[in-house]
Amino acid sequence: MKEFLRVDHSDEDTTITALLDAAVAHVSDYTNRHFAAGGAIFHLERWRPAALAYGPVTGISSVSYNDTSGTTQTLDVSKYYIQKHSDDTCLIFFHDVPDLEEYNATPIKIAATVGLTPSNSIKHAVRMLVAHWYENRRGVVTGVTATTIPMGVHSLLNPERIIDTRQ
Numbered sequence: 001m002k003e004f005l006r007v008d009h010s011d012e013d014t015t016i017t018a019l020l021d022a023a024v025a026h027v028s029d030y031t032n033r034h035f036a037a038g039g040a041i042f043h044l045e046r047w048r049p050a051a052l053a054y055g056p057v058t059g060i061s062s063v064s065y066n067d068t069s070g071t072t073q074t075l076d077v078s079k080y081y082i083q084k085h086s087d088d089t090c091l092i093f094f095h096d097v098p099d100l101e102e103y104n105a106t107p108i109k110i111a112a113t114v115g116l117t118p119s120n121s122i123k124h125a126v127r128m129l130v131a132h133w134y135e136n137r138r139g140v141v142t143g144v145t146a147t148t149i150p151m152g153v154h155s156l157l158n159p160e161r162i163i164d165t166r167q
Helices: 014-031 120-135 153-162
Strands: 038-044 058-067 072-074 081-085 090-094 107-115
Touching: 014 120, 014 153, 058 081, 058 090, 058 153
Parallel strands: none
Antiparallel strands: 038 107, 058 072, 058 107, 081 090
């Protein structure tokens, strides 16, 4: 990142690292994808087919739920299956499932493993964002003609973006 910024000192390493973390979080949120191997939790209000769009989901660790007495139970793996799609989304389906706690807004919790190796476009968009934020450290610049630099970032990210309309 420092090479991209043309920084050859270590005085601002903390700032650059913070900007890099923020840019990765922004890109992850914008694209609805996770770019590091890790875990994610999905919550459901009832047993229904659901799109697990954030990810991509590489596996389901567990499905737990609150039964009618409010006790947390783990759903047997034979009671659900997943279906992956070419756009990296994943659908989960349930069958022959128990009753849920009645007054719980999200009694179902799906623990999943997610992660994606970022493409060159994703990496470049992150670098562009960090460079923009590094050079423009304030939210508003006065006294100059405003120009939108991050539009190029969205041009790089839009083909990678998951917008799930199945929910």
